Amino acid sequence: MSLLKLDRVTKRFGGLLAVDHVSLEIEAGELIAIVGPNGAGKTTLFNIMSGVFIPDEGRVIFEGRDISRLPPYKRAPLGIGRTFQIPRPFSSATVRENIAIGAMFGTLGKKVSVDESLKIADRYIDMVGLQLHRGKAAGSLTPVEKKMMEIARALAMNPKLLLMDEAMAGMNPKDIDHMVAFLMRIKDEEKISVIAMVEHIMRAVAGLAERVMVMHQGAKLVDAATTEALSDPRVVEVYFGGAPKEFKKNWKKTNGPESDKGTA
């Protein structure tokens, strides 16, 4: 049984077909990347998975249970954690409190007290390297620190599945390498499945995921092993329009984070 299964989910906004019959299965312990240009429907798909939107058609199945219509606050305790494209810390609360909130209302839920949650928070603070900022208000962190705090907060939920929205947007190459290494580690150590959404930092995708799903105009274009997917002519077409040959030669050079400012 797969951990999460999307069965032909569809979401429309007025006349716009934001997500068009997308199916996807992710196994426990798997790490996959969803890539696609801006407006491809990635964020909408994430919102369908985390319960912010209810799909117009199709089903979302988590551990064999149909959760298509379950509100987000009921999905989190089942084991779905997520981060946001633009970090959304609870600004006035401290870093430690932010992360503790994850523990309090995640899968551990009723099993942990406030004090235990704060202890759990300390563990994740160490893990993401925010020791120096423990007692600071989350609103005062730098964007990258906020991102790390948000990941720690999601991990403190003790999720089975972690949805990471634009995990690496706006980071410099060094930070990206750190993040990739970090994600690989939590996947293995914490036994968490990860769906990472990436706009177009191919370098990170190549180092990160075994499997990639490419979206285009709301539909699934390719779902395959990473190396295979990235050389698929349709993917090249979507990303670079009419210049596939130069792209093939140069894609590693041209897709450094410098060209990703638009996603920050």
Place this chain on the structure above:
Amino acid sequence: MRADPTKYYPLIPVYVAYLAMFLIGSNMTGMWQLMAMLAFYCALGQAFNIFLGMTGYVDFGYVAFLGVGTYGMALGITKLAHVEELGIGIIIIGLALAVVMATLLSLAVGAVALRLRGAYFAIATIGVNEGFRYFIEGAKIWNGSEGMIFTAELNQIFGRETASALSTFWADVLVLIIAAAAAFVTLYYMKSKIGYALTALREDEDAAKVMGIHVTKYKIIAFITSAVFAGLLGASAWALKTPYVFPPEVFEIHYTVEAIIIVLLGGAGTLLGPLVGGLIYGLSKYYLSIVLPGFQLLIFAPIIILIIVFFPEGIVGMLKNRVKGTALEQYVL
């Protein structure tokens, strides 16, 4: 939750202040009235803070809960005055009625208005408050716009002397107790998951939902708690102290605004804030009414604007940042 005494240290300054108010009032001649007024404002702030401060939702109709609390006590006293065996029990019944009515109203309002956010919520609460008042007047329930006066009933039940002590002393003591209880509940919430959930939803409601927080549930908890304290406050500070109830007065939006000023001035969402705000607001209102009678509002309005623009964290909010890392830290919350 295991008992950890240091958790409750922040209550010490609060309770010291309330005790001091009681002692000053009861030992210094002529001070009781002033202390009673301060106690009312502190209690009002303390009660409203549980909703306004902790959730960040602005309820412009908050006074309606004081209003129904006043009606609860009024109805208890007028309907049961003939049952002589009740004695002091009638006050308990009145308070219980106030709690029940405030709870019911907050459930009804919460079910409707708490689905709305931000400005829409604020507008809806104004509608609820005014609607409730005009319903009482328009449908002529509970004596409609004429209101209810129950001085005679109180005298009949308790005798003139006790009834007078009730309104000039015991009603105010009750207000102090309500303030202290509201402070306790505030701290209890802050230290429990409820407080964490409320902080999260105040800062970012959608993110809070995705984190697994049932935001509606926690908003309703804060709303009802705050409403119950308001109901008790109406029953004691209004119904017992001045034994009449008159719709335009108990639904007067200016009381809501006073409550907002107190919370904001002291520091929204803090434990000490409503106390500090209540004291400062009450004292300045009192002295302004002596020095410049009739001009209080003219002076307050620009002051509120200045606070909002320049000190949105309130006095205690600023103080909290100051004492961070010092020995005082665990007393200021």
Place this chain on the structure above:
Amino acid sequence: MILEQLIGNLIQGLVLGAIYGMATMGLSLIFGVLRVVNVGHGAFIMVGAFIAWWLFSALGVIPILAIPVALVIGLALGFIFYYSVLRRLIKAPELASLLATFSIGVLLEETAKLIFGSEFRGYNWAVGKITLPMTVLPMTKLYACLGSVLIAVLLYIWFNKTRAGTAMRSVVEDSEGAKVCGVNVEGVYAMSFALGIGLTVVSGVLLTMFIPVGINPYMGGPYTLKAFVIAVLGGLASPYGAFFGGLVFGLIENGSYTLFAFLPGVEPFALTRFFSCMMLLVILLIRPTGLLRAK
């Protein structure tokens, strides 16, 4: 009998409704552009009412000529409050702007009390009346109604045909997008707030032409509430929605009052207000984007 009275009152309601609508356009404009609910709305109506009363009773200026005066004063007040207060609160939590506008309202009320005292004022500008089938309409009411419609039309033209108006509409639709397209968003905020206040002060003048009595520093409160109902009817963020909301509200208010007056054992005036509060809540619940607006 009932029917005749009802129709007569509905005609009056429609006339009053046009003024109500005009009196709400400022509120909707400010909410649409700045996302700020002006809780002190009624106080600005009061300012307009006092301008009309004072000009007429002290200087003999007829209310129609008070309109430009009110517009100038209103624009000035709008700019002053925008630059001194609102500008700093656009990004702050809602609590801040709600309380600030409320305080501004109180400040205006108390200032009016300081200057004019708190007694009720009125004036009598007699310019004849016309007899309609079911009711009699003083010419002043008719002027007020026509004035409201004219102002609404002018506003419509201004929004759609001028650069500043187009900029304002673009900010209503998408303030981020407008910024990217080179619209001076800050300037639009200031302009919209000032215009919203200007319109509201003018509506105070028009209201006294319909009801020339009861002018008092605290007269604004009920109008704030009515304006909320009307604005919500029209979708809260749309000035034209507000205008049509005003027409609907005028009809409902007068219609329900007429009917409640026939019920035994009730207070029709209070019940009418209760009814409008219920309307507010119901619309907010089922259709917060407004009844008169496509989704």
